[in-house]
Amino acid sequence: MLDVKVVRENTSRVEESLRKRNYGLSILDRFLKIENERRELLRLIEEKRGRRNKISEEIAKLKKGKKDVVLILAEAKDISDFITEKEERLKVLEEEARQELLIIPNIPHKSVPAGKDETENVEIRKWSASGGVPKEFDFPPLNHWDIAAMHDIIDFDRASKIAGARFSLMKGMGARLERALMNFMLDLNTSKGYKEILPPILVNRESMTGTGQLPKFEMELFKTADPEFYLIPTAEVPVTNIHRDEILNEGDLPIYYTAYTPCFRREAGSYGKDTRGLIRQHQFNKVEIVKFVKPEDSYNELEKLTNDAEDILQRLGLPYRVIALCTGDLGFSAAKTYDLEVWLPGQQRYREISSCSNFEDFQARRANIRFKREGKKGTEFVHTLNGSALAIGRTVVAILENYQQKDGSVVIPEALREYMGVEVIR
Template identity: 60%
Template sequence: MLDIKLIRKDRPAFEKGLARRNGTYDLGPLMEAEERRVAMQSELDGMRARLNEVSGEIGKLMREKKDATAIKAEMKGLSDSVKERETAYRAVENDITALALMIPNVPDASVPDGKSEEENVVVRSWGEPRQFTFTPKNHQEIGETLGILDLKRAAKISGARFALYRGLGAKLERALISFMLNTHTANGYEEVLTPFLVNAKSMTGTGQLPKFEEDLFKIEGGEYYLIPTAEVPVTNIYADEVLDGADLPKKFCAYTPCFRREAGTYGKVTAGIIRQHQFNKVELVKLAKPEDAMAELEALTADAEGILQKLELPYRVVALCTGDMGFASAKTYDIEVWLPSMNRYVEISSCSNFTDFQARRAGIRFKRDAKAKPELVHTLNGSGLAVGRTVVALLENYQREDGTVEIPKALRHYVGADSIGK
């Protein structure tokens, strides 16, 4: 959510920022409602002041055993109209909230302009795509041949876009989760294990609701949503709290499964386990002081990259352009890993600075010192990494001509094997 007070001060700046995104966002209805709200509040406050004053006088009269019937009757009228106006005021407030929740974050000045992912900017690359002396297979073929991936039976159990890992495949997935969490905790992130079902308030706090409900799985009965990312439960850990500025930045890492409807993606990658309704992910989340947030984004991205470096997987980092950035983000880097079967880089992590956008929705604040006013923190997160896609990258990049797969050195003692198959 954007800062309505700030919009009031400099509306053109916000309009310019929003215009850089895809889609058009009209601040008109929001600000008109806000103007109405302010006028209504002045009026209401005045009425309530009068009511409070006279009520005090009535109290005095009653204690002195004097008659207050007439003045009571008069106040009944005022009291009733206050209630009427309060109802109208609440309606306007609700309108404002509903409108404000649908407006995306303003892109940071450093974000490149652009309409679509075509215009994202490659920031850096690491590692060289391997030159194969044979035709590399895709991960599905490798995995099924090795008996570590059984998508047919996953489809039988659940349906399309689900995975069944077996044997060393299952162990590889588990090993990666441990490896990632251990790496991140060594870098100062606190490991947390969160609920995988959350309420609507948490989803609203991070921005999945109300606008993107169709992307989410909702539990029948209406109480809970399955998390689409650990970002939701982790960012909301300190919702409606005031943190001590000395404790910032807060750094968390968390493993969770992620559940996504993937509605409207029928045309997109269907082969293998690239795009699933359920996948595992290790997430990094930070709560930072505003002035530190951009530097923390760089550091967080580097921490995510560290995993790929240890696994010796070639990747590149891309700065998303304004047209490709997510709803809540002010700046996003995608990390893309090289996939031989597709002969291109594919997203394996997305690292974003949400500035105060989520913090305002979720009510996450901090105090610089004991006397200071509370301020909104800035929130950040990034995948560190998507585990399923890491398996894909490992299988494809480390495949041998004989169909076996080497396990990268950093992972061997987690898996307890040097290779898969043989």
């Protein structure tokens, strides 16, 4: 959520933001129209309420002095009725203004490259164990689903019997690899000072609104019927909401969390995409990092967060590149985002495996997460950040495809062997 003051007093900045993101300007116009009426009405009501308070005090005094109050009581009643009537309208306006404000996206940071869509994202750097470019295979590399089938470690057919399309059933070494990665990532993150969290994966509407999934992206979420809960699409939701409606001390910051959770996504509107394999699932596992920091630190923290996610790929020896999302591809709540894309030999292309974002105070304002500076009056909103470290299913894909051998066996990356108990899947 943007600061109402910024929207009102710095409207051109918001206009520019919407243009760069390929949004229409109509939401802004609608908001301003409602907001202006709301402010005007509020001023009137506050004036009348002030008058009513004065009169009520007067009545109390008169009654104490055993004086007659019939006349003044009539005036009080009139003002009170007037206020009640106007307040009804004010409530409607407040709700409408809030609804409009909640669907206005965050303003991109000035360092975010301008661009219309994902084709204009900017590559920042590339890494591989052999220095930059991924190594060539001396045989035609297979897709991960073919490799998985050879070892019977992922069963897509039975998964669709049990649940449906876009679900997977991990078996034997496949299940073990998934578990090994989860432990490896959590151990590495916690060793760097991230506190491990195991949060609820069903959350309420307020939490989804706090991080920005609602009200705009209801279609992308799974939801239970009775009682009503939303299934989290990322651990970002429960973990960021840990501090919803709290005022933190300056000394508490920064706060670093890491959490493993399953994630659930409807994937509505992506019917044709990635129908085979593990890339796009309704349910997948992910280890997430979430930070709460002081505003002046957040961009430095974004670089560190991204580096921490990269570190996992490097330790696993997986080639990747870092992409800065352009304004047209930037997510709704984010002010700046780096995507990490891992190289998949089976597809001969890079695929997203992590997304690291600074939300500045956008989520903090929605979720009302503030902090108090030592020796200063008042409160400020914290800045929140998060990033995948990493998406586990896609890491499985990357390991199977990058570590496949000519005979179909898969070598386990050095760093993972203590978790896997074997050196090769054959």
